[in-house]
Amino acid sequence: MFKRTFVILCLVFLSFTxxxxxxxxxxxxxxxxxxxxxxxxxxxxxxxxxxFGTAAATERRGVVYLKGRQDGRGQSKGDYVMxxxxxxxxDAKQFTFDGTxxxxxxHINNGEPCERKGILNxxxxxxxxxxxxQQMDNPCDQATDYVDIYxx
Numbered sequence: 001m002f003k004r005t006f007v008i009l010c011l012v013f014l015s016f017t018x019x020x021x022x023x024x025x026x027x028x029x030x031x032x033x034x035x036x037x038x039x040x041x042x043x044x045x046x047x048x049x050x051x052f053g054t055a056a057a058t059e060r061r062g063v064v065y066l067k068g069r070q071d072g073r074g075q076s077k078g079d080y081v082m083x084x085x086x087x088x089x090x091d092a093k094q095f096t097f098d099g100t101x102x103x104x105x106x107h108i109n110n111g112e113p114c115e116r117k118g119i120l121n122x123x124x125x126x127x128x129x130x131x132x133x134q135q136m137d138n139p140c141d142q143a144t145d146y147v148d149i150y151x152x
Contacts, residue, residue: 024062
């Protein structure tokens with residue numbers, strides 16, 4: 001009886017584990033994780049450094065999710081940057097993101113959305129007070145994009 005109950009409990013546990021489908025975020029620096037969690041300002045230089053968007057890092061079952069958006073105003077109306085995905089690793093100066101960053105800028109890529117998808121890195125350099133996307137070269141045009149997520 002004990003053996004059967006144990007097997008059933010193991011199967012239930014495994015089904016929940018696989019249902020979640022995602023490995024927990026690897027945290028190499030607890031202070032850095034605390035800095036990343038919560039709401040932040042988000043910007044893409046083509047849109048504005050005066051009117052920021054927001055990005056939020058939330059955690060569910062040990063997995064850190066990052067989602068955000070900045071929309072243009074005035075002459076930049078219709079332009080945007082979006083980030084959506086999972087933070088796979090956090091250390092003192094950077095985090096690794098498995099997800100999508102989409103930029104849509106009227107004067108880049110004929111005004112069509114441009115998608116970066118997969119493993120991306122955001123890093124703090126020098127004394128800057130933000131993480132910057134390290135894959136800066138726009139894959140759809142000859143442009144350099146500065147996607148920044150600011151400390152709280």
